[in-house]
Amino acid sequence: MSSCCGQGLHLDPAVREDARRRLRSIRGHVEGILKMLEDEQVYCVDALKQVKAVQGALDKVGGLVLKSHLQNHVATAAQRGDAGDLVEELLEVLKYR
Amino acid sequence: MSSCCGQGLHLDPAVREDARRRLRSIRGHVEGILKMLEDEQVYCVDALKQVKAVQGALDKVGGLVLKSHLQNHVATAAQRGDAGDLVEELLEVLKYR
């Protein structure tokens, strides 16, 4: 699935657990917005705020995964010899959106 | 729920429907990441990409709601006389994250 790198590099188990916990809560938050949008009287800005809140929660998940990747894989890249590929890949994903 | 404004201002029904359709797909995408994170071998950057993709989809939803709000409520604010409040509120939510 990954383009270039990551063979044998796995997300830290504790971070993976934390990310899953947060994503379950995010799924619930999305459910909440869906419910909110059933109401014909919903106000645009109230919906907008909820969307932003979910994005903030996703930022948090992304930050955890990024930190783990930097610490466990990027910081050790020179030792493994794949620094060039890993850095390119990371920069690509950081400007993704 | 809304702080200052929005009395009698409702999200356009067609936009509301579109947003719901997209949010159901986003919920499915979050499910997909949860499944992905069950795998002990998952690679950080693959997870990161999926998180970014969901954020992109949420940006889209936010953009639709924002457009509708600008067109239906902000652009008519001077006629109603609540421009000051509506603009403050909007700027607040735009820098939310």
Next chain:
Amino acid sequence: MSSCCGQGLHLDPAVREDARRRLRSIRGHVEGILKMLEDEQVYCVDALKQVKAVQGALDKVGGLVLKSHLQNHVATAAQRGDAGDLVEELLEVLKYR
């Protein structure tokens, strides 16, 4: 220069003055980074922080201009009859980067 709209719509003089004052300070900040980068011993993250600080200051300028535009031009758009164009144009510029 502007694509579609803005005929006869001018930036509020006080905001224009404030933006100029801030941009002069931003120019000085850029000068400072240029000076900083003359030093062969400069540390990446120190440079990065300064770049981010300038971007924060530019965000501020953008926010002022945006607020003025929303208040003086978007909120009155329905009265003038150019809401559609103005909103399209604004959404375009908001996702510019």
Next chain:
Amino acid sequence: MSSCCGQGLHLDPAVREDARRRLRSIRGHVEGILKMLEDEQVYCVDALKQVKAVQGALDKVGGLVLKSHLQNHVATAAQRGDAGDLVEELLEVLKYR
């Protein structure tokens, strides 16, 4: 100036040169906006577009410095033994704004 790290870590000379070249051009761009804002007839969105363009150019500079930092300092951090500090510091600056 830097909080925790960076002793003996210097920005790559070629990147430093490239960043300076770009920042000189950015300074000129800021000059241009200052001139633009002397005009009483300037349209908000035209000013906004220029501000966004400068931010895009600064993103580019930031990206170059970040890439160099990742490659030359973060990827070698495990060898030096300062991975923890460097990663904390980097995450801090990435969410700066």
